[in-house]
Amino acid sequence: GAVVSQHPSRVICKSGTSVKIECRSLDFQATTMFWYRQFPKQSLMLMATSNEGSKATYEQGVEKDKFLINHASLTLSTLTVTSAHPEDSSFYICSAPTSGRDYEQYFGPGTRLTVT
Amino acid sequence: ILNVEQSPQSLHVQEGDSTNFTCSFPSSNFYALHWYRWETAKSPEALFVMTLNGDEKKKGRISATLNTKEGYSYLYIKGSQPEDSATYLCARGSNQFYFGTGTSLTVIP
Numbered sequence: 001g002a003v004v005s006q007h008p009s010r011v012i013c014k015s016g017t018s019v020k021i022e023c024r025s026l027d028f029q030a031t032t033m034f035w036y037r038q039f040p041k042q043s044l045m046l047m048a049t050s051n052e053g054s055k056a057t058y059e060q061g062v063e064k065d066k067f068l069i070n071h072a073s074l075t076l077s078t079l080t081v082t083s084a085h086p087e088d089s090s091f092y093i094c095s096a097p098t099s100g101r102d103y104e105q106y107f108g109p110g111t112r113l114t115v116t
Numbered sequence: 117i118l119n120v121e122q123s124p125q126s127l128h129v130q131e132g133d134s135t136n137f138t139c140s141f142p143s144s145n146f147y148a149l150h151w152y153r154w155e156t157a158k159s160p161e162a163l164f165v166m167t168l169n170g171d172e173k174k175k176g177r178i179s180a181t182l183n184t185k186e187g188y189s190y191l192y193i194k195g196s197q198p199e200d201s202a203t204y205l206c207a208r209g210s211n212q213f214y215f216g217t218g219t220s221l222t223v224i225p
């Protein structure tokens with residue numbers, strides 16, 4: 001199957017700093033990627049849709065100025081958590097659909113963010 | 117409302133036992149139902165994508181069924197093995213997925 005990588009897998013940062021998470025499709029091109037987050041005991045929740053060459057679209061309740069998404073190429077989307085606060089501590093995971101196979105999506109392994 | 121519910125939340129079975137989990141979802145505006153197997157520190161692995169009412173899919177000892185009219189899907193594992201231990205996620209959607217909270221399966225040798 002297709003492979004999606006994420007970096008870093010784990011990051012600890014201080015409150016007020018910014019953190020960038022990368023999502024790469026390694027063996028296919030992805031014009032669209034999706035970012036999810038998961039709080040403890042909860043389900044993966046869609047945050048935003050990352051579109052190559054255009055602005056991301058955000059789900060209701062997700063602050064676009066806080067979670068900056070850049071999809072600069074067909075294989076890379078980045079999520080930057082700006083001015084992170086402890087409540088942003090969560091598990092962030094990206095996914096990308098492959099073309100040609102209906103509805104199939106591949107996920108990265110996720111990034112555990114801890115804000116102290 | 118696009119809530120996807122999974123049950124049970126967790127499950128412990130003996131090696132060799134067969135088991136099944138449930139995923140329920142709103143039946144309106146249905147496109148597809150996905151099952152993923154997720155081991156800690158790894159990417160969720162796609163098991164099945166199902167789109168049609170009555171769909172049944174099988175991969176080795178794992179199979180799944182879909183009822184879009186009543187809004188549920190079952191995942192079955194026959195003869196569970198320790199390597200089947202993982203969290204099993206279901207999600208509905210075509211591009212943007214709406215996930216359940218998962219069923220954590222532990223197979224005891």
